[in-house]
Amino acid sequence: xxxxxxxxxxxxxxxxxxxSMFRPLLKEFIREAxxxxxxxxxxxxxxxxxxxxxxxxDPKIRTATDFDLxxxxxxxxxxxxxxxxxxxxxxxxxxxxxxxxxxxxGVYLGLGTQFGWTGSDWATNxxxxxxxxxxxxxxxxxxxxxxxxxxxxxxxxxxxxxxxSWDGDDQPYPAFATPLDAYDKIFGGAMLxxxxxxxxxxxxxxxxxxxLDFTVGEIKVLESRLAxxxxxxxxxxxxxxxxxxxxxxxxAMAPVVSCENPAKPAATxxxxxxxxxxxxxxxxxxxxxxxxxxxxxxxxxxxxxxxEDAPSVGTDNTWRLQQTAKLFGKLKELGLGDSSLVxxxxxxxxxxxxxxxxxxxxxxxxxxGGRLKTGRILDLPASRPYLGDFYVSLANLMGLQxxxxxxxxxxxxxxxTAFSG
Amino acid sequence: MDAYKIRLSLILSxxxxxxxxxxxxxxxxxxxxxxxxxxxxxxxxxxxxxxxxAGNTTTPAACGxxxxxxxxxxxxxxxNTVKQLMPEASVPLADLKKTSVTxxxxxxxxxxxxVSQPHVETLLASATALATxxxxxxxxxxxxxxxxxxxxxxxxxxxxxxxxxxFRRPLTSTEMDAxxxxxxxxxxxxxxxxxxxxxxxxxxxxxxxxYRTELGDETQASGGKTTLTAxxxxxxxxxxxxxxxxxxxxSDAAAKKKLESAADLELQAxxxxxxxxxxxxxxxxxxxxMRADDVRTANKDxxxxxxxxxxxxxxxxxxxxxxxxxxxxxxGKLVDLLTSKTSFVNERVAKHYGVSGVTGSNFKQVTxxxxxxxxxxxxxxxxxRAQPNETSIVKRGRFVREHLLCQxxxxxxxxxxxxxxxxxxxxxHTQRERIDEHSxxxxxxxxxxFMDPIGxxxxxxxTLGQWRSKGVTGKSIPTDGVxxxxxxxxxxxxANLAALxxxxxxxxxxxxxxxxxxxxxxxxxxxxxxxxxxxxxxxxAFTKSGGDIKELAVKMVTSETFVTRIK
Numbered sequence: 001x002x003x004x005x006x007x008x009x010x011x012x013x014x015x016x017x018x019x020s021m022f023r024p025l026l027k028e029f030i031r032e033a034x035x036x037x038x039x040x041x042x043x044x045x046x047x048x049x050x051x052x053x054x055x056x057x058d059p060k061i062r063t064a065t066d067f068d069l070x071x072x073x074x075x076x077x078x079x080x081x082x083x084x085x086x087x088x089x090x091x092x093x094x095x096x097x098x099x100x101x102x103x104x105x106g107v108y109l110g111l112g113t114q115f116g117w118t119g120s121d122w123a124t125n126x127x128x129x130x131x132x133x134x135x136x137x138x139x140x141x142x143x144x145x146x147x148x149x150x151x152x153x154x155x156x157x158x159x160x161x162x163x164x165s166w167d168g169d170d171q172p173y174p175a176f177a178t179p180l181d182a183y184d185k186i187f188g189g190a191m192l193x194x195x196x197x198x199x200x201x202x203x204x205x206x207x208x209x210x211x212l213d214f215t216v217g218e219i220k221v222l223e224s225r226l227a228x229x230x231x232x233x234x235x236x237x238x239x240x241x242x243x244x245x246x247x248x249x250x251x252a253m254a255p256v257v258s259c260e261n262p263a264k265p266a267a268t269x270x271x272x273x274x275x276x277x278x279x280x281x282x283x284x285x286x287x288x289x290x291x292x293x294x295x296x297x298x299x300x301x302x303x304x305x306x307x308e309d310a311p312s313v314g315t316d317n318t319w320r321l322q323q324t325a326k327l328f329g330k331l332k333e334l335g336l337g338d339s340s341l342v343x344x345x346x347x348x349x350x351x352x353x354x355x356x357x358x359x360x361x362x363x364x365x366x367x368x369g370g371r372l373k374t375g376r377i378l379d380l381p382a383s384r385p386y387l388g389d390f391y392v393s394l395a396n397l398m399g400l401q402x403x404x405x406x407x408x409x410x411x412x413x414x415x416x417t418a419f420s421g
Numbered sequence: 422m423d424a425y426k427i428r429l430s431l432i433l434s435x436x437x438x439x440x441x442x443x444x445x446x447x448x449x450x451x452x453x454x455x456x457x458x459x460x461x462x463x464x465x466x467x468x469x470x471x472x473x474x475a476g477n478t479t480t481p482a483a484c485g486x487x488x489x490x491x492x493x494x495x496x497x498x499x500x501n502t503v504k505q506l507m508p509e510a511s512v513p514l515a516d517l518k519k520t521s522v523t524x525x526x527x528x529x530x531x532x533x534x535x536v537s538q539p540h541v542e543t544l545l546a547s548a549t550a551l552a553t554x555x556x557x558x559x560x561x562x563x564x565x566x567x568x569x570x571x572x573x574x575x576x577x578x579x580x581x582x583x584x585x586x587x588f589r590r591p592l593t594s595t596e597m598d599a600x601x602x603x604x605x606x607x608x609x610x611x612x613x614x615x616x617x618x619x620x621x622x623x624x625x626x627x628x629x630x631x632y633r634t635e636l637g638d639e640t641q642a643s644g645g646k647t648t649l650t651a652x653x654x655x656x657x658x659x660x661x662x663x664x665x666x667x668x669x670x671x672s673d674a675a676a677k678k679k680l681e682s683a684a685d686l687e688l689q690a691x692x693x694x695x696x697x698x699x700x701x702x703x704x705x706x707x708x709x710x711m712r713a714d715d716v717r718t719a720n721k722d723x724x725x726x727x728x729x730x731x732x733x734x735x736x737x738x739x740x741x742x743x744x745x746x747x748x749x750x751x752x753g754k755l756v757d758l759l760t761s762k763t764s765f766v767n768e769r770v771a772k773h774y775g776v777s778g779v780t781g782s783n784f785k786q787v788t789x790x791x792x793x794x795x796x797x798x799x800x801x802x803x804x805x806r807a808q809p810n811e812t813s814i815v816k817r818g819r820f821v822r823e824h825l826l827c828q829x830x831x832x833x834x835x836x837x838x839x840x841x842x843x844x845x846x847x848x849x850h851t852q853r854e855r856i857d858e859h860s861x862x863x864x865x866x867x868x869x870x871f872m873d874p875i876g877x878x879x880x881x882x883x884t885l886g887q888w889r890s891k892g893v894t895g896k897s898i899p900t901d902g903v904x905x906x907x908x909x910x911x912x913x914x915x916a917n918l919a920a921l922x923x924x925x926x927x928x929x930x931x932x933x934x935x936x937x938x939x940x941x942x943x944x945x946x947x948x949x950x951x952x953x954x955x956x957x958x959x960x961x962a963f964t965k966s967g968g969d970i971k972e973l974a975v976k977m978v979t980s981e982t983f984v985t986r987i988k
Contacts, residue, residue, distance in 0.1 A: 203610075203611065206610075210619065211623055215623065215626050218629065232534070237631075240540070244541055244542055244545060369542070370539045384724075405730060410723055413720075413728075413730055421519060
């Protein structure tokens with residue numbers, strides 16, 4: 001992925017590269033850095049299926065914040081301080097006609113009641129609000145090129161059960177079946193309305209620095225009239241202002257990826273390569289502001305291995321987490337780690353059969369710049385399902401403060417404050 | 422909540438009330454306390470009590486005062502302050518609250534530093550958004566701003582009006598010069614719009630906007646003390662009584678030096694308490710003291726389908742309406758908060774309470790049965806102090822001890838973790854029977870005698886705060902209990918919740934606790950031993966007024982403590 005400096009980027013803009021996809025990315029950066037972003041955070045779901053058994057997932061826990069990752073989850077190690085493992089989310093939806101398991105993220109993400117073949121038709125009771133990725137995407141992504149992105153590993157024609165994202169019962173949201181399909185649809189065409197003015201990041205940064213200098217000057221005058229304990233309050237204020245300045249500077253000067261040149265994937269790829277390419281495409285699309293929400297099933301179809309408790313179940317899950325970590329890592333590289341959440345879960349929970357109730361979990365990568373407590377295991381009490389509450393929290397964190405319920409009323413009591421504060 | 426418990430423990434460790442629940446509960450066990458006067462939760466005796474009066478700020482010199490200090494606006498105060506400046510402005514209140522970290526029992530504790538990086542980022546973003554909103558209509562802020570570029574005279578006019586309102590005081594000439602020069606510098610490189618935007622951003626991120634200053638009048642300082650300036654008094658009054666900035670009348674009074682005497686302050690306090698903002702402020706104080714909003718996040722078992730976030734929200738609103746009614750249309754006394762049968766219900770709350778004839782979402786005034794009287798009969802309290810799937814005698818009793826009597830109950834030490842754990846619900850034994858061990862085992866009894874016998878009174882209300890004639894076991898529910906005294910005053914037995922409410926309303930400890938909470942809220946700090954005289958003075962006045970809460974607020978603002986600071 002080619003990198004260019006912010007200065008080079010600005011020179012490029014000055015030379016009239018007005019149809020490039022630099023600008024959406026640049027505007028996104030600057031808006032976020034100046035705190036003007038509003039609902040501009042990124043939310044990416046990654047899914048596996050058929051279970052993530054405890055023996056591969058459970059960390060060695062001393063306390064909620066002092067734990068060793070399970071070797072099978074080692075791809076998450078670089079982000080240990082930025083992750084949250086939420087367990088016992090639970091959801092009481094009954095087993096579908098598939099015997100309680102399958103590729104049914106739709107039910108998981110929508111808090112639906114049933115999914116599967118009922119004998120005469122596909123039962124797609126994904127929940128009245130659709131899936132949470134669509135619920136959020138539709139509301140915050142109206143001006144995005146895609147209100148949300150949905151990816152499948154591909155390999156065969158899509159059946160209803162293969163869809164991850166739904167707008168409601170019988171309303172699957174189109175998924176990209178192959179990386180090339182995704183590339184053409186996401187990155188094809190001009191990204192900007194013609195004549196959009198360029199953004200001068202240097203001038204904006206200078207304004208911010210000047211403002212902060214002025215404010216710090218006011219603080220110093222005020223400090224001189226205070227005794228030590230009260231001075232400390234202003235000292236902390238100055239400290240935070242300077243930290244904000246440092247962040248603004250870092251963002252303004254950070255290298256950025258050129259949005260106009262993601263690698264075009266081959267038409268035919270092996271399954272794992274296809275998923276890896278889709279991760280690259282999702283990261284770029286999210287970074288460039290072409291969408292703010294993504295949902296991706298990464299496969300593989302390892303149903304039989306789960307039945308047999310084959311060792312490949314462990315390696316499959318490790319690989320899935322590699323893709324999850326890669327997606328988060330790419331967003332971090334782009335300076336967007338503080339405004340992105342990448343989540344991994346398995347629509348079968350911890351157990352191929354019967355793991356659905358208290359066995360649901362999410363790995364959450366990202367702390368939204370300190371807004372979330374991270375580096376911890378959050379084990380919820382087993383008193384009731386919390387999955388709906390967790391989705392409400394995600395909606396709130398994405399700027400949808402008015403959302404207090406999602407899905408079935410009995411499954412959603414409000415935000416999961418233990419997670420999102 | 423933890424900070425609150427710590428606070429109570431600290432206060433009460435000074436006076437030793439329920440000290441360690443040793444079973445020998447007496448304030449004589451307490452360091453720093455040499456009498457049992459129940460008027461003062463700090464072990465206040467009458468030595469200094471009664472010296473003050475409403476007409477003069479005559480608190481004895483031995484009384485404690487807050488230091489010269491800064492007091493950061495809470496997110497709600499920030500929003501109220503912005504709204505006064507720009508009524509149409511959009512304020513990111515939810516983000517501010519989410520990034521805000523406070524300490525203490527009340528949201529407005531002056532010790533809160535509350536400037537974490539995420540919070541400052543939110544404040545900066547808000548400053549930018551507010552400045553951006555001003556620009557297209559800058560002439561509404563000052564008509565002269567319609568002329569571009571802005572002249573120096575116009576900028577000074579803007580600072581004299583809008584700037585002074587933002588800072589809640591006139592800017593000094595040095596500050597004026599600094600802002601004008603800042604505009605000049607910024608507009609020189611970016612033009613008038615950039616200059617003005619920076620000018621307004623600077624006002625909204627200024628420490629003078631984000632903090633209340635209580636620096637005092639340096640020219641009046643003597644003996645290590647100073648008194649608040651007129652504008653600082655105006656802010657102290659306004660943020661205490663309305664949770665917002667001074668209104669025009671208060672600012673005018675400050676400008677005319679009409680906030681100097683206790684009588685001046687009393688006049689303004691009484692006026693403010695009649696305004697919508699004053700009513701909102703006093704309701705907020707009592708609601709925070711009673712943790713009335715905790716019901717919104719009460720965790721209930723999913724099988725209890727009668728519970729919903731809408732119901733929780735309605736129950737919190739019921740309590741607010743009840744408080745506003747009792748404080749301003751009802752008797753306005755502490756006893757009314759505990760014993761009034763008046764309340765306000767909509768269809769959802771009515772159904773929850775078994776009240777017929779109320780339909781729709783609007784709240785209507787009703788008279789509830791005796792068992793539902795007062796704050797402690799409200800489901801907002803009963804549901805918030807319960808387990809997800811059953812009641813909690815201990816939680817409810819503890820809440821009364823801690824929040825109505827200001828008496829700390831220490832948490833069970835780790836070594837007791839496996840001692841006398843009550844049996845789990847078995848459908849046979851009532852909760853009262855299951856926790857019977859608490860009263861038999863001396864290890865438990867020392868503390869639990871102060872909680873459980875109070876908690877018994879609430880057992881006719883289930884985990885959702887719904888009335889029940891029989892418990893899950895099918896047995897009738899005894900609600901009699903005892904408020905054990907920790908002083909020389911006698912224990913008080915009661916037959917049911919209504920009788921407990923009457924008992925609590927009658928206890929001097931309840932009045933002194935309420936006065937202490939008012940002190941905490943008004944002063945934004947913990948009372949310490951030096952504040953004993955102020956607390957006794959407040960409690961005496963509160964008692965003399967028959968427990969009138971508005972009179973207590975007035976007494977608070979006319980005390981010397983309210984306007985004096987230590988340098």
